[in-house]
Amino acid sequence: MTLRDKKGKIEVVIGPMYSGKTEELIRRVVRRTIARQRGVIFKISSDTRTKEEKVISRAGTSLEAKVVDVASDALKYVDEGFDYVAFDEVQFFDDKIVDVVKEFVNHGTDVIVAGLNLDFRGEPFESVMKIAAISDEIALLKAVCVVCGEDATRTQRLILKNGKWMPASKSDPVFKVEGEDIQIKYEPRCKDCWEVEE
Ligand SMILES: [Zn+2]
Known part of the structure; x- marks a missing residue:
């Protein structure tokens, strides 16, 4: 069996806003680059945090990324024989992302995804959870609750x-993307301090 007969592995990095997901994705990609692996990072064009062809962590680190309009656009690269592909802010991709991830895995490419665990209502993102369910590794990152200082696993939306x-x-x-509407802001909170109006 050659290496290419092996299926790829899926690494999932989830957590609330400000938990360092993009930073962790970048760290994992940098390690692979040092190991001389080939791959590419994808971001979706609807992620308005930055339209630039790169992913930027809040800590300021950045790496080049390909901007795609829909998840299936990433499949253009499925026959490239990449060692890995990565998807940042995976919750912003359309539902096809789950099949796209599977396709890369079947082609022997490892997949790293980073995204939110829960929306501001405390509900899981369906596509993120579907990928998590078929993944080989899940890292739940935590931020710091701005109210009490405990570990934060939730994203609070304030208006x-x-x-x-x-x-x-x-x-x-x-x-709703932060910065787009001046009336909205987000902050990380623990389960006890997190609130949503019914
Ligand atoms: Zn708290």
Whole structure:
């Protein structure tokens, strides 16, 4: 059996906002680069945090990335014989991402994904959980709760109402990108300090 007959492995890095997911993805890719592995990082064009062709962690580290409009665009690279591919902010990709990940795995390419565990309502992202279920390794990163200082596993959405920051409502749309709307902000919180309006 040649190496290429082996299926790829899936590494999942999940956690709330500000838990260092992109930093961890970059760290893993850098290690592979040192090991002379070939691969590419994908990001989706709807991730408006930066339109640049790179992934940038909040700590300031960055690596080159390919921007795709839909998940299946990544399949253009499936026959490249890459050792690995990585998907940052995987929750922003469309539902096809699960099949795309499987396709790379079947071609012997390892897949690293980084993304949110839960949305601001405390609900899992379906595609992220589906990938986690078929993964070989899951890392749950934690941030620091801004209220009490405990480990934070949740993302709090706050909205500005009459000059006061209030917990967002469960009926709000899931996707809103920070910076896009001045009335919204996010912060990491522990389970006890995290709140959502019913
Ligand atoms: Zn707390």
